[in-house]
Amino acid sequence: MKIEQQNMSFETAKAETIVIGVQKHQAQMKNWAKFAPFFSAAVEAWLKNGEISTDVKKITVFPVTTANTHIKRVVFVGLGAGKDLTEEILRETFGLVGKQLKSLKVNEYAIWLESFVTPAIEEEDVAFLAAEGIEMGYYTIAHYKTTSNVADSYLDRVELVTEAEIEQIAMNFEVGHIYAQAVNEARTLVNLPPNLLKATDLADYAVNLAKQYDFDVEILDKAQLEELGMGGILSVNQGSAEEPRMITLKYKATEEWTDVVGLVGKGVTYDTGGYSLKPKDGMVGMKGDMGGAAAVLGAMKIIGETRPNRNVVAVIGSTDNMISGLAFKPDDVITTYSGKTVEVLNTDAEGRLVLADAVTYAKQHGANYLIDVATLTGGVITALGFDKTGALTNDEAFFESFMEATIETGEFVWRLPLTEKDKKRIRKSDMADLNNSPGRDGHMIFGGGFVGEFAEDTPWIHLDIAGTSDAQAAHDLGPKGGTGAMVRTLAAFMEHF
Ligand code: BES
Ligand code: ZN
Ligand code: ZN
Numbered sequence: 001m002k003i004e005q006q007n008m009s010f011e012t013a014k015a016e017t018i019v020i021g022v023q024k025h026q027a028q029m030k031n032w033a034k035f036a037p038f039f040s041a042a043v044e045a046w047l048k049n050g051e052i053s054t055d056v057k058k059i060t061v062f063p064v065t066t067a068n069t070h071i072k073r074v075v076f077v078g079l080g081a082g083k084d085l086t087e088e089i090l091r092e093t094f095g096l097v098g099k100q101l102k103s104l105k106v107n108e109y110a111i112w113l114e115s116f117v118t119p120a121i122e123e124e125d126v127a128f129l130a131a132e133g134i135e136m137g138y139y140t141i142a143h144y145k146t147t148s149n150v151a152d153s154y155l156d157r158v159e160l161v162t163e164a165e166i167e168q169i170a171m172n173f174e175v176g177h178i179y180a181q182a183v184n185e186a187r188t189l190v191n192l193p194p195n196l197l198k199a200t201d202l203a204d205y206a207v208n209l210a211k212q213y214d215f216d217v218e219i220l221d222k223a224q225l226e227e228l229g230m231g232g233i234l235s236v237n238q239g240s241a242e243e244p245r246m247i248t249l250k251y252k253a254t255e256e257w258t259d260v261v262g263l264v265g266k267g268v269t270y271d272t273g274g275y276s277l278k279p280k281d282g283m284v285g286m287k288g289d290m291g292g293a294a295a296v297l298g299a300m301k302i303i304g305e306t307r308p309n310r311n312v313v314a315v316i317g318s319t320d321n322m323i324s325g326l327a328f329k330p331d332d333v334i335t336t337y338s339g340k341t342v343e344v345l346n347t348d349a350e351g352r353l354v355l356a357d358a359v360t361y362a363k364q365h366g367a368n369y370l371i372d373v374a375t376l377t378g379g380v381i382t383a384l385g386f387d388k389t390g391a392l393t394n395d396e397a398f399f400e401s402f403m404e405a406t407i408e409t410g411e412f413v414w415r416l417p418l419t420e421k422d423k424k425r426i427r428k429s430d431m432a433d434l435n436n437s438p439g440r441d442g443h444m445i446f447g448g449g450f451v452g453e454f455a456e457d458t459p460w461i462h463l464d465i466a467g468t469s470d471a472q473a474a475h476d477l478g479p480k481g482g483t484g485a486m487v488r489t490l491a492a493f494m495e496h497f
Pocket of ligand 1: 271273289346348349350351375376377378379437439443466467
């Protein structure tokens with residue numbers, strides 16, 4: 001995206017659309033006097049009578065009739081009494097602006113940054129939030145309708161109308177744009193139909209990322225997984241006609257491979273439940289069971305762009321969970337890569353088996369900290385709904401610093417407890433070291449807790465995104481479908497941890 005500066009002159013703007021924030025006491029704003037006469041002498045009256053709404057999140061599109069300018073329309077964005085505006089509300093508001101620009105089929109726009117400044121939000125932050133929110137809001141799902149004649153539009157140029165030092169402002173805008181693009185790519189991975197996104201495709205995607213950003217990459221195929229004894233991922237894959245993949249990416253920030261954060265993603269490209277088969281209504285949507293993998297890949301894309309000072313190893317276990325004469329079944333006892341044995345009580349609790357091997361592999365690749373991300377349980381939806389990611393941890397300090405990143409990105413994460421009693425139930429089996437389904441009561445905790453058995457003493461955070469990865473309906477920052485949950489938070493965390 002081309003980012004240009006426009007120095008507070010509305011006459012010379014090249015874009016046809018300009019985005020302007022309007023607050024309750026708009027007339028007091030510095031430089032408002034430059035805009036009002038340019039636009040229309042009636043603007044004060046329109047603001048007063050509500051023709052142009054200053055209500056939060058209200059958008060009013062107005063044509064420009066002034067001669068001698070390229071600007072043809074103003075997208076007025078209501079901000080209320082500016083002082084109550086939080087960064088998250090502003091991000092969401094920009095999401096709605098993105099949707100508006102999309103519906104106007106706008107490819108380039110100007111934005112008057114100062115008009116969004118409030119006592120709490122500086123112009124530099126506005127630049128970041130605008131880029132992030134607008135690009136996320138602009139996203140639409142790629143579809144396969146043969147009857148559609150709507151050409152996909154995209155944003156390719158922006159003019160930042162500002163009097164401030166442009167370097168910092170433009171850089172923030174650029175970073176916000178990078179964040180949003182990575183979110184949108186993760187969304188696309190989640191939205192892809194399962195016949196078009198298999199473990200091998202996810203691996204190809206990772207290889208491309210590695211090429212683009214100079215990551216080390218390793219893709220293990222089925223034969224290699226067998227050689228290594230990765231019985232977790234292999235048992236889930238056993239009923240499939242498709243090959244599994246264990247995908248590893250390394251971003252090396254320092255000469256020495258120390259203080260490594262491991263990002264581990266569940267990449268189940270389709271979850272039928274296996275022999276513990278899902279009911280037909282519960283199966284629809286299970287193409288999104290690789291949301292954890294998408295989150296990790298999205299975060300790696302941002303890391304590749306922003307190059308934080310932190311070593312990162314990403315490990316994604318990918319397979320589908322199918323039935324056939326070869327498939328694993330309840331009562332099977334399997335041996336994971338760690339050597340720990342597992343009594344399979346439910347083949348639909350497959351994610352934790354895949355993650356078990358991926359976590360062990362990440363540790364073997366030097367991870368000193370672990371964050372696993374997975375659409376792991378329906379239990380997290382029962383507990384927290386569709387707008388909160390559930391978390392577990394074995395390390396207070398590590399978790400606390402992670403939470404700081406969530407506050408910055410506005411992604412809601414809530415921690416659940418993992419007690420010794422819970423662990424006992426995960427370890428309860430007559431046949432093996434662990435069982436993969438201790439019960440339905442509080443089962444988000446058992447799902448994540450199972451993964452924790454493989455993290456062992458390594459500081460670890462589990463993120464269950466079963467509720468947040470795939471939106472049931474359109475929201476301010478995007479459409480129904482893949483959300484790119486945790487992409488931004490994981491990346492922001494790497495920058496600050
Ligand atoms: N992929 C599902 C979890 C899921 C549910 C993701 C809804 C997205 C939306 C997972 O593999 C699963 O089936 N979990 C079971 C675990 C149970 C068998 C212990 C569940 O949550 O019901
Ligand atoms: Zn399942
Ligand atoms: Zn699953």
